[in-house]
Amino acid sequence: MEKLKAAHKTKLAAQADELLSRSSKPGSLSTSSSSVSLHKMAPSHRGMTYEIIERQLEVGDDGLTPLPSKWAETDKNAGLEISADGQDVKFVGPSKTLDHEAASTRSDNPMPAQCGIYYYEVSIISKGKEGMIGVGFSGASASLEKLPGWEPDSWAYHGDDGKSFCAATPGKPYGPTFTSGDVIGCGVNFMKGCAFFTKNGVFQGNAFRDLRDVRIYPSVGMKRPHAHLSVNFGQRPFMFDIDRMVSREKQGILDEINAANVSNLHPTLNKDELCKALVAQYLSHDGYVETARAFAHEIRAEATALRGTHDVKLEGYLSVEEDHDAMNRQQIRTAILDGDIDKAIKLTNTFYPHVLQENPQIYFKLRCRKFIEMMRQSTDFLDNSTSKQTKSITTNGHSTAVSDDGFEPDMDLDEPITTKDGGQHNGDDWDRMDTEEAVGGDNWGLKYQTLLEVIIRYGQELKHEFKDDRSKHVTETFTDIFSMFSYPDPRKSPQGKLLESEQRVPVAEGLNSAILVSLGKSSSTALERLYKQTVVLVDMISEDGGPGSFINVRNLLQSSRKSWQR
């Protein structure tokens, strides 16, 4: 079983595909012997796939819920013989028994309620004399000395009289009798709390209702010599088209979901508005400012066309254009992504004066990043000078103008940078220096020299600023970044990858999260929360085979991709 599960795990993807093709020929019993052996390795049959829904209390180490896979040698009456593979069961007991005596067995594992509907089939190889055979299910405590259905906590359909027996109550007329050569199916719908049987692939109707909170095992029983049954726990195709039943149940659930009243989600917004709000909040929360703006703009255009007036006041939830905070964060992020660390620090200190004080590790990262950016520019300087290009290498050139929101479009970067200790940095020389255009061909060596001196001065200052911090992180970072000096071309140093612009991203992300946290904002969006809550809630209502068993939220999420990513 362990091996089987392992194989199952690795073949899940292939299985899904196979299932798709397989279910296109419902009811087919023809299975080549090769595919049967394949299924033993990877039980890819539709019935068997139910096992993949796990139950918290029962899951094994590998997270799989064990499914009924064979008749349990340890859970059978002495009058029965079970084949080596656990699939066949024969009556070998005495031929003369009392009327009520019989022999039953149960499967190794219970039916997993979380699957929603569980189904298995039994082939009657031989009915034995009188055809006293019961196919059904029972709890672990039900006696195996009788046929299932004759005992409390057991339920079954009997072949000799076609009656259904529910927990030791008198049998009720249910279906036709069954005999050698017939295939009897037994299904439990845990969501509806009912059980049904099939004969040779034909649905016989519900036999039992009000099965609540049951922990039941497939069970068969027989009474006469030569009775011989073979079970199919899903290793092979079923005769009955269980897929159709499951998809019908699922459709019912989906219809219910489609008709769901979403008013419990928000007191004032309707569904349409709620979706817009979720999108708008997501965009501005995660700092997709341009998108948020475009979205608000298009919503406004939509509303304008609808109302026939330009005097459209957008609802508060869409007021992204007024969200200075998101724009501030966007500005800061852009500054870092452009390599303009001083600007990022300055903006942060302007908009969120406490953030850097309260997050010294982020401040440290920024200061180190500035050093790296200087190194980076020194390499640009080398390149530019060799190619005799007169190219501005200013850090200021990137400043993002934000003129429509009341902020100064161009932060005056020639102003002394004020750090948390109020000191002024030699690094300012850098700013002044590199704003000079035209790196002339004849004096570039001198310029380069000056540049390196500025970098060294900044490095010394950096080291001085954090001299009290003896933490491993700080010292190691210093070792790393200062080691770049030892190389004529820092890009070729072991730490060269720090110079890459992608390395700015984690710095920007770190600062952005710190700002969000400082604002008392959650670090997740409402959409993310909505999704996670849905997953939890659906799990809750799948546990005991409830309606959640039939749906999959994660898949839903991924289906959104299919429509535009091909």
Add this chain to the structure above:
Amino acid sequence: MMSPNSSWESLRYTVRKTYELVPLNVSTPSLCHEVTVSPRFGRFRTKADLGMALTSDLNAVIMEYLISEGYPEAAQRFALEANIEPELDVDSIQERVEIREAIASGDIQNAIEKINELNPQVLDQDSALHFALLRLQLIELIRKATATPDGDITPALTFATTHLAPRAPTNQEFLEDLERTMALLIFPPDNLAPPLAALLDPALRQEVAQRVNQALLLSQGERTKATLYDLVNYRSWANQKAMEAKKEHLPERIELGFDPAHNGHESSPSSSSLRQPDPMVTGWGPY
């Protein structure tokens, strides 16, 4: 036709294995409480990569919404900002947007022409939708005619007799809709009974525009509805079912927790750093 149960359940399992999205014991009150205030913790044990995977999935949901609902500018921006590279067919979005705008602004004739240019079968196959559009056109004609006291109602009458009347007998609902619409000619527009007033409400145009959008998406072989709508429904439905099943420790209302200050007024550093309480706890705040 997909075999729903088997394949998706396999995936569902795979997902759990891959991302370790493992629900913990439900009946632990503290954990469940955390779910409601902060689903990041508590019942979810997530690997670091879940965050990444989820982000890209949620980005996909957003992207799909922007495309399907017809926000081409935002979709293009989003592709850039979120660094996703769909093969964005802006033209096809744009076509739907133009149709939506035509309907929204009451230019139904133009909308119908555009729809037929795009795919004449859309309206041929959906007579109810076609009728809804024609009736909208009639409403606009009536609106125009009744806007002034001496307005000419002839165009409206002509339109009704030539375009709507022949279709009305095919369907009882069409007939009733037509009759109700014609009643607009009789009653003064400033004091209408609610069912009649609804006909003049822009919401009707919006509704028809949405139906047209869905029909166009369907004709292009796309999902008619963005996943985001489904997600919202799933969430409501699952919540309701969990309540009905009387799951323990389920709060009356699980907040989505939009940030309370989603406007610019509190963005000044002093007020924002002082702002209390935690939005995760208070949930839906004022907008």
